Amino acid sequence: MSGPRPVVLSGPSGAGKSTLMKRLMKDHEGVFGFSVSHTTRNPRPGEEDGKDYHFTTREVMQEGIDKGEFIENAEFSGNFYGTSKAAIEDVRAKNLICILDVDIQGVRRIKETDLNPIYISIQPPSMEILEKRLRDRQTETEESLQKRLEAARLDMELSKEPGVFDVVIINDDLERAYEELKEILNDEIQKVQTKS
Numbered sequence: 001m002s003g004p005r006p007v008v009l010s011g012p013s014g015a016g017k018s019t020l021m022k023r024l025m026k027d028h029e030g031v032f033g034f035s036v037s038h039t040t041r042n043p044r045p046g047e048e049d050g051k052d053y054h055f056t057t058r059e060v061m062q063e064g065i066d067k068g069e070f071i072e073n074a075e076f077s078g079n080f081y082g083t084s085k086a087a088i089e090d091v092r093a094k095n096l097i098c099i100l101d102v103d104i105q106g107v108r109r110i111k112e113t114d115l116n117p118i119y120i121s122i123q124p125p126s127m128e129i130l131e132k133r134l135r136d137r138q139t140e141t142e143e144s145l146q147k148r149l150e151a152a153r154l155d156m157e158l159s160k161e162p163g164v165f166d167v168v169i170i171n172d173d174l175e176r177a178y179e180e181l182k183e184i185l186n187d188e189i190q191k192v193q194t195k196s
């Protein structure tokens, strides 16, 4: 695979992946490209189709999966999510560092491909803090919140397994977590910046 190494950000829902990623992209214009996933969940206020996600239906997504258009897909909290080959290709064509935000099932599936990304897990300091952040975000119903917390427990266990992630960042203080993330990606960022 040519071009800069992609980056996989994973970790429990509410751990801070989007917050860290958006900041990284804003502070490094023309360096990163987001792999826009498909999902069957409803858009949240402020989310844009084609930018945050490709919002779709189960039927349409299943058709794409059957045709082999996805490098991975998973069910999370009652919805389908997946990374299309086109999502990765769009970023690669621009020679940017491709960032993927996927759950732990996605991490496993991506390991079976030749993508060769840097695997980073973003973890909350504790379950209690995670629950508070998810509640304060006000995006979930009680039901989807409970499903996310259940998935988070599993994620926190699995991410401790040696060899799954290259790095685990505890997102306690946001500034410190962000500095840690930048430090890890520094070499790749330099490579892209010196080329442009």
Ligand SMILES: Nc1nc2c(ncn2[C@@H]2O[C@H](COP(=O)(O)OP(=O)(O)O)[C@@H](O)[C@H]2O)c(=O)[nH]1
Residues within 6 Å of the ligand: 010, 011, 012, 013, 014, 018, 037, 038, 041, 072, 073, 074, 076, 081, 082, 083, 101, 102, 103, 104, 105, 106, 107
């Ligand atoms: N496997 C997989 N997981 C995804 C994909 N896109 C998003 N996810 C994961 O799905 C979970 C739910 O995402 P989302 O509904 O946006 O909620 P949030 O993480 O709480 O903002 C998160 O763990 C994401 O990392 C994808 O394309 N594939």
Ligand SMILES: Nc1ncnc2c1ncn2[C@@H]1O[C@H](COP(=O)(O)OP(=O)(O)O)[C@@H](O)[C@H]1O
Residues within 6 Å of the ligand: 011, 012, 013, 014, 015, 016, 017, 018, 019, 020, 133, 134, 136, 137, 171, 172, 173, 174, 175, 177
């Ligand atoms: N270090 C932090 N301290 C306090 N709140 C945070 C921190 N990081 C993220 N948050 C908040 O927690 C919530 C979940 O973060 P988000 O980036 O949406 O998580 P994810 O993308 O992993 O689901 C958001 O409301 C965000 O503003």
